[in-house]
Amino acid sequence: MAARRLTEAGMTILERNWRAGRTGEIDIVAQDGDTLVICEVKTRRAGSFEHPMAAITPAKAERLRRLAERWLQAHGSAPPGGVRIDLVGIIVPDRGAPEAEHARGVA
Template sequence: MERWAEYRSELGRRGETLAARYLERVGMWILARNWRAPDGTGEIDIVAREGPVLVVVEVKTRGSLRYGHPVDAITVRKRRRLRTLGRSWAHAHRHPPTPMRIDGLCVLIDRGRVLLAHERGLR
């Protein structure tokens, strides 16, 4: 069980690093990674900026599609929480909270291959 937890943790870190590199390559500025709200209500994987837009990015990394597409794990409830966390981040960093967008970045790492799917503007 401990090995499985280590594997998942390493897979998640690798996915977030690949996601951040991808976002920079497509022209976004990374403002924060793994930001935790001071009140303990949650964490934002990546906070970025694309032009004037504050982008809150949820990264989902998987080693297979056995349990479905990673974007399916970003529920409506999670998206709402990300909006609240995005406003909290903006307030804490004196950054305008609008316009703001919630993106999902799905990373599939399978047998040495990496596939990324960037879902912009999750509702």
């Protein structure tokens, strides 16, 4: 669902669930024009304690930056537009279809 949302926004998905050893995982790596997008995906049930858009803490943002550096080391230099960290939050209601929200440049 998150990849579809990014594709509908005009992005190209480069990788999904990219792992950097024990450092962690990038949920989605995408390209938005000349910008590399590192996208975190968070899913929550409706009514849960924390909204998925609140998931990027300073520690999580730093981990995503380190993972972006590792991805660039493995795949080449940063594109002209640089690197951006986005978040796709998915809310799963008790009834009905899940809803996705995309926030750009969260960290």
